Amino acid sequence: MKKGVMRPGHVQIRVLDMDEALKHYVDLLGLIEMDRDDQGRVYLKGWTEVDKYSVVLREADRAGMDFMGFKCVSEEALDELHKGLTEFGCEVEVVPEGELKDCGRRLRFQAPSGHSFELYATKKQTGKWGLSNRNPEAWPRGLQGMKATRFDHCLLYGTDLDRTLELFRDVLGFDLAEQVLTPDGKRVAQFLTVSMKAHDVAFIDHPEPGMFHHASFFLDTWEDVLRAADLISMTDTSIDIGPTRHGLTHGKTIYFFDPSGNRTEVFCGGDYHYPDHEPVTWDAGELGKAIFYHDRQLNERFLTALT
Amino acid sequence: MHNNNEARPDSEVQTVHHIALNEEVESFKASPDISVLVAMERAGQRLIPVGCRGGGCGKCRIRIVQGEYFSKRMSRAWISPEQEAEGTVLACRVFARSDLVIEPDPPEIGTSCHAADQSGQ
């Protein structure tokens, strides 16, 4: 049941060197720099996004994800969610308005998976980049690299998938869209959605809490994914795997790394989900095919290179 | 006059260093402008595990037993300041400045993907 959480709103990623990172996220991926703050953080977004930014880069001495934020429908919904989180047993920190530029108060909490998440309802809207909201053209000129359209989801590795599912389903109103089950019924992967997308956030069972696998960005077509692959080779960017297709969600995808070792995905297509849909289940014995539908083989790096 | 063909001079003379593994005969060549890890990959060898190639995941951790090198920033999640001082580094962030003798030192990364066990891969 919906609880007023609307969509993935932002992700803050730690990078070892900001200048190198901007070559990746702006020149190659095609995000647009929207702002910077006095902590040195850089605010970026994909061109179709209406809110001012969706990716925040922070220079730090270790790579990984600081937090992922979800935008909610209203400040009132946020108050209700605050109660729900507290009842569930989460410690909620209220991050004051303006800590991230042009963003309202944020409720920060840790999921049993070990990751920090945030809920917020207010962020400045600058509209789609380079387009008017009135009689808009098809796309703006002047986009760079892969021309990523939007921040789409994160895949996170961590602990206690069951309790994490309870939190996201019962408190935040997500649905379980897809899962991977072992023969004895243990869920080792869960893809959760709060929209019609096959996933807005996904978790894979891992002994160490709070690990970051990738942030993903949406492209329109398979041709765009192939073009992204060309750009990865042209720039000698560290490749992980692809272009290929996932069994899970059936998205068409390519994975590569930013210069600090954080994984980036660009993808197109994928299944859709309505609240009355049963979860799609993959058997762990078919995991190779579930992850890489064409290779049908697990790639050790994909499972263990995390930040 | 300027065209793109001239953008990359191909005749730059560069010193190529030899990277050898402790207690093994295998070695590979590394020019100083590419990381030790990528040099190994280009030589078609697998002495060091390859992950992100960006100093973030820790998979390529090695000890440099002997030789001079330059290193870029490496994630503190895998290399403490003490380790860095003793020559424990991430191969994807170091560049040879002389011949090197190295030793792989990959960290324990739990691959719980229990699922992976289940699938027998």
Ligand code: FES
């Ligand atoms: S390959 Fe990831 S730290 Fe070197």
Ligand SMILES: [Fe+2]
């Ligand atoms: Fe993904």
